Amino acid sequence: MSVTVLIVDDHPVVRSGLRxxxxxxxxxxxxxxxxxxxEAVTLxxxxxxxxxLCDLRLGAGIDGIQTTAALRALEPAPAVLILTTFDRDAxxxxxxxxxxxxxxxxxxxxxxxxxxxxxxxxxDTVLTPELASRVLKGLRDPLPKLTEREIEVLRHxxxxxxxxxxxxxxxxxxxxxxxxxxxxxxxxxxxxxxRAIHQARERGLI
Amino acid sequence: MSVTVLIVDDHPVVRSGLRxxxxxxxxxxxxxxxxxxxEAVTLxxxxxxxxxLCDLRLGAGIDGIQTTAALRALEPAPAVLILTTFDRDAxxxxxxxxxxxxxxxxxxxxxxxxxxxxxxxxxDTVLTPELASRVLKGLRDPLPKLTEREIEVLRHxxxxxxxxxxxxxxxxxxxxxxxxxxxxxxxxxxxxxxRAIHQARERGLI
DNA sequence: GGTGAGCTCATCCATTCGGATGATCCGGGA
DNA sequence: TCCCGGATCATCCGAATGGATGAGCTCACC
Numbered sequence: 001m002s003v004t005v006l007i008v009d010d011h012p013v014v015r016s017g018l019r020x021x022x023x024x025x026x027x028x029x030x031x032x033x034x035x036x037x038x039e040a041v042t043l044x045x046x047x048x049x050x051x052x053l054c055d056l057r058l059g060a061g062i063d064g065i066q067t068t069a070a071l072r073a074l075e076p077a078p079a080v081l082i083l084t085t086f087d088r089d090a091x092x093x094x095x096x097x098x099x100x101x102x103x104x105x106x107x108x109x110x111x112x113x114x115x116x117x118x119x120x121x122x123x124d125t126v127l128t129p130e131l132a133s134r135v136l137k138g139l140r141d142p143l144p145k146l147t148e149r150e151i152e153v154l155r156h157x158x159x160x161x162x163x164x165x166x167x168x169x170x171x172x173x174x175x176x177x178x179x180x181x182x183x184x185x186x187x188x189x190x191x192x193x194x195r196a197i198h199q200a201r202e203r204g205l206i
Numbered sequence: 207m208s209v210t211v212l213i214v215d216d217h218p219v220v221r222s223g224l225r226x227x228x229x230x231x232x233x234x235x236x237x238x239x240x241x242x243x244x245e246a247v248t249l250x251x252x253x254x255x256x257x258x259l260c261d262l263r264l265g266a267g268i269d270g271i272q273t274t275a276a277l278r279a280l281e282p283a284p285a286v287l288i289l290t291t292f293d294r295d296a297x298x299x300x301x302x303x304x305x306x307x308x309x310x311x312x313x314x315x316x317x318x319x320x321x322x323x324x325x326x327x328x329x330d331t332v333l334t335p336e337l338a339s340r341v342l343k344g345l346r347d348p349l350p351k352l353t354e355r356e357i358e359v360l361r362h363x364x365x366x367x368x369x370x371x372x373x374x375x376x377x378x379x380x381x382x383x384x385x386x387x388x389x390x391x392x393x394x395x396x397x398x399x400x401r402a403i404h405q406a407r408e409r410g411l412i
Numbered sequence: 413g414g415t416g417a418g419c420t421c422a423t424c425c426a427t428t429c430g431g432a433t434g435a436t437c438c439g440g441g442a
Numbered sequence: 443t444c445c446c447g448g449a450t451c452a453t454c455c456g457a458a459t460g461g462a463t464g465a466g467c468t469c470a471c472c
Contacts, residue, residue, distance in 0.1 A: 353417090353418065353419085354418095355418075355419065356418095378419085378420070378421085379420080379421060379422085380421095381420080381421045381422055381423090382419070382420050382421060385419080385420075385421075386419085386420095389418095
């Protein structure tokens with residue numbers, strides 16, 4: 001009895017590649033492809049795959065984390081295996097929190113993908129070694145949660161805006177912006193806007 | 207007479223995908239795959255493909271731009287078609303300058319890739335519409351060239367380093383760092399370190 | 413031998429930033 | 443009802459940053 005798989009990726013070429021890799025193995029059976037998160041949920045509802053292989057970046061529409069959460073809410077819920085190019089902390093943790101069975105970097109060998117699918121289908125957790133330690137570290141040292149407003153400020157910050165400009169953009173005074181920034185700096189453990197930008201990128205907050 | 211193609215990409219899955227897409231068309235014939243730039247040059251020397259389909263990001267080793275330059279130096283030189291996920295100005299212009307026949311974003315439809323290969327094989331230039339205008343704009347308003355040292359400073363800047371830290375890292379005084387920064391700001395047309403970081407990212411300088 | 417580009421350093425000065433501290437207001441939960 | 447977190451604003455102050463300007467030094471190139 002082979003494992004049924006739904007492929008979710010916004011790049012046609014990657015979908016073809018995954019299908020080619022998976023079709024070559026008798027242990028898995030690709031039963032569908034989706035280009036967006038919405039399409040993935042619709043197809044999963046009808047096709048009931050054992051495993052959904054899902055890209056994190058899905059272009060327009062809902063992202064991989066939201067898709068994962070929606071898929072895990074289905075009955076029966078498929079195992080969701082995240083497959084992506086990048087490995088930013090916030091995204092890894094976000095996907096795991098949303099119920100993903102695991103996380104594979106796209107540059108792994110086809111055999112690792114196949115092995116990951118089998119393990120995910122059995123209910124195991126699948127993490128590349130480098131990621132596993134980072135996830136555990138993340139659990140010990142949880143990401144500080146920034147508020148909505150703080151994230152907004154952070155976005156403007158990352159575009160190089162000065163406090164005065166951020167203030168104008170958000171319709172608040174400069175004092176408020178400085179207040180938010182002080183909180184952001186504390187939460188991120190930094191002491192300058194440049195380093196805050198760097199940290200935010202590293203952690204995938206923006 | 208079909209067009210012979212060499213696929214260059216560090217991701218096995220993408221290579222499989224491209225091969226699947228290209229194999230489905232009678233007009234092209236995939237005659238080889240390479241995972242690195244070095245391998246691409248070696249294979250191209252022996253296989254003499256009409257077109258090399260090359261990713262810009264190749265993991266370790268030389269990047270797509272360097273690979274393009276090396277390929278174009280061969281005799282006979284294959285047409286090089288860049289295929290990638292991102293579209294950063296410096297990279298687009300760099301690839302064109304290195305002799306690439308064109309540039310396609312990875313999220314295009316398989317038919318567009320096939321059409322691009324045919325056009326590249328005929329010696330035409332291949333650019334996605336959004337990119338074409340940017341390239342022309344780039345020719346009118348060329349990217350300011352930063353010196354080696356300025357790029358070094360920029361890298362430290364992007365990691366959030368203060369002037370004092372950059373100075374220490376580069377074994378120069380803070381005055382020198384400020385001098386470099388002033389030049390960087392002028393060349394990038396900005397007036398703050400944060401915006402310089404933003405611009406540098408946008409233009410693919412770091 | 414002159415010229416220019418790039419790297420280095422310096423000084424002066426205005427602006428911005430970051431840190432500390434504290435206050436008000438509001439909404440939701442104990 | 444009272445308390446707390448989040449958002450807002452304010453003031454003070456030292457440190458960092460950015461702008462202007464000038465200058466010496468090396469190296470490649472003409």
